[in-house]
Amino acid sequence: MTSARTNSSPGPLPGGGGAGALTAVRDAARVCRHVQMSLDQVRAMTKDDRSPVTIADYASQAVVARALAGDAATVGQVLVAEESAESLRAPEHATHLAATVAALRESGVWEDATPDDAIGAISAVGDPLAFDDDRPWWTFDPIDGTKGFLRGQQYAVALACIRRGRVVLGIMACPNLSIDHDASVEQADPRGTMYLGAEGEGVVEWVLGRPDGRRVRPRSSPREGAAVLAESVDSGHSDHSLSARIMSSAVGGEEGGGEHRVVRLDSQAKYAVVARGQADAYLRLPAKRGYVERIWDHAAGSIIAREAGCVVTDMHGRELDFGRGRGLEANAGVVVAPPGLHAKIIAAIGGMYAAGTP
Ligand code: AMP
Numbered sequence: 001m002t003s004a005r006t007n008s009s010p011g012p013l014p015g016g017g018g019a020g021a022l023t024a025v026r027d028a029a030r031v032c033r034h035v036q037m038s039l040d041q042v043r044a045m046t047k048d049d050r051s052p053v054t055i056a057d058y059a060s061q062a063v064v065a066r067a068l069a070g071d072a073a074t075v076g077q078v079l080v081a082e083e084s085a086e087s088l089r090a091p092e093h094a095t096h097l098a099a100t101v102a103a104l105r106e107s108g109v110w111e112d113a114t115p116d117d118a119i120g121a122i123s124a125v126g127d128p129l130a131f132d133d134d135r136p137w138w139t140f141d142p143i144d145g146t147k148g149f150l151r152g153q154q155y156a157v158a159l160a161c162i163r164r165g166r167v168v169l170g171i172m173a174c175p176n177l178s179i180d181h182d183a184s185v186e187q188a189d190p191r192g193t194m195y196l197g198a199e200g201e202g203v204v205e206w207v208l209g210r211p212d213g214r215r216v217r218p219r220s221s222p223r224e225g226a227a228v229l230a231e232s233v234d235s236g237h238s239d240h241s242l243s244a245r246i247m248s249s250a251v252g253g254e255e256g257g258g259e260h261r262v263v264r265l266d267s268q269a270k271y272a273v274v275a276r277g278q279a280d281a282y283l284r285l286p287a288k289r290g291y292v293e294r295i296w297d298h299a300a301g302s303i304i305a306r307e308a309g310c311v312v313t314d315m316h317g318r319e320l321d322f323g324r325g326r327g328l329e330a331n332a333g334v335v336v337a338p339p340g341l342h343a344k345i346i347a348a349i350g351g352m353y354a355a356g357t358p
């Protein structure tokens with residue numbers, strides 16, 4: 001479809017970060033996959049239905065935090081992530097801690113990890129508002145798309161480097177996404193795909209765990225057939241009926257009624273699916289008034305789409321501002337699409353607002 005094999009390896013990481021960051025995300029994905037393959041065992045051990053997410057979250061964050069702190073290129077750069085170690089330290093969560101350490105060891109990613117190691121690594125998180133403007137810092141989502149993870153469907157492990165409010169590097173593992181752009185995203189792939197996007201350098205994708213990459217070509221012309229909209233599975237995360245109306249107006253012109261298909265998947269894998277041309281647009285429209293998007297849900301994905309030639313803004317056409325703390329405080333929702341369609345979607349939204357509340 002939109003890519004050609006170049007057999008080039010991802011190479012050094014521009015914009016901050018050594019190859020350690022790449023290995024870290026790959027390893028974090030390995031731990032997540034290990035936990036996903038033993039969902040029932042983990043649940044039985046902790047007597048808690050959501051515990052596989054908790055454990056994989058902690059283990060994934062521990063792996064990446066440890067790697068960034070141990071790499072000469074990134075040591076001292078602050079990590080902003082969702083999990084804190086406080087709850088894992090509490091005596092009532094002893095089984096979660098034991099399962100987290102077991103996942104780190106049994107996956108082979110951190111074979112001599114101890115409970116103190118895991119807690120120590122997870123504790124290393126900072127507050128972006130306290131950072132020096134010029135220093136790059138990192139944001140990480142250890143498991144984005146937790147519901148997809150529990151269903152055995154799409155989820156992502158997403159790390160990004162931010163400088164002066166702008167994402168300069170994104171590394172995203174999608175452990176259940178096929179590298180075959182024609183394969184259904186609803187079907188979990190046993191190999192998975194990994195993405196690296198760096199400012200001004202484009203995007204490379206490769207099979208998770210294999211070093212040979214291929215460049216994702218920027219999208220130029222629209223595909224044939226009905227436009228494809230990618231959106232959240234969870235209608236509490238994005239307003240499905242509003243996105244249908246917006247797409248129909250954007251694709252169909254003034255009379256609306258343009259045809260489109262919808263593909264629903266969890267996590268910021270949606271950005272990759274648009275970047276590689278499998279979908280034409282990703283819309284995320286606030287289902288709850290005033291919801292502020294978290295930076296780690298968008299940082300890595302947004303640069304991957306941007307570097308593949310897509311435009312990434314909020315629903316009012318404003319650039320995403322990653323310099324406001326842990327939330328995208330200056331934005332509302334997200335619109336991702338190649339330039340022509342993006343402009344039509346923003347115009348359709350503007351038209352709806354001009355005519356009253358959409
Ligand atoms: P997705 O898989 O695209 O549906 O998004 C998953 C992400 O949605 C999670 O990582 C949450 O941080 C985020 N989230 C939680 N509540 C909301 C909400 N009300 N609106 C939008 N996103 C949300």
Ligand code: MG
Nearest residue numbers: 141144145297
């Ligand atoms: Mg998330």
